[in-house]
Amino acid sequence: MHCDDKRTLFVLRQGIEETWDALRKSDFSNEFLIxxxxxxxxxxxxxxxxxx
Numbered sequence: 001m002h003c004d005d006k007r008t009l010f011v012l013r014q015g016i017e018e019t020w021d022a023l024r025k026s027d028f029s030n031e032f033l034i035x036x037x038x039x040x041x042x043x044x045x046x047x048x049x050x051x052x
Contacts, residue, residue: 005051012044 019040023033 001051005047009044009048009051012040012047016040016044 016037019033019037023030023037026033028034
């Protein structure tokens, strides 16, 4: 895995963690954050599988 790929995965993972924290603070009731988290996780795993 190239270092740019690792950096991109790190940034995507950070976004997931930030969204998760915001969603947890909203008691998992914010539909926008739920959709955002779903998309971020999907993007992370798609990128990860492509970069191998």
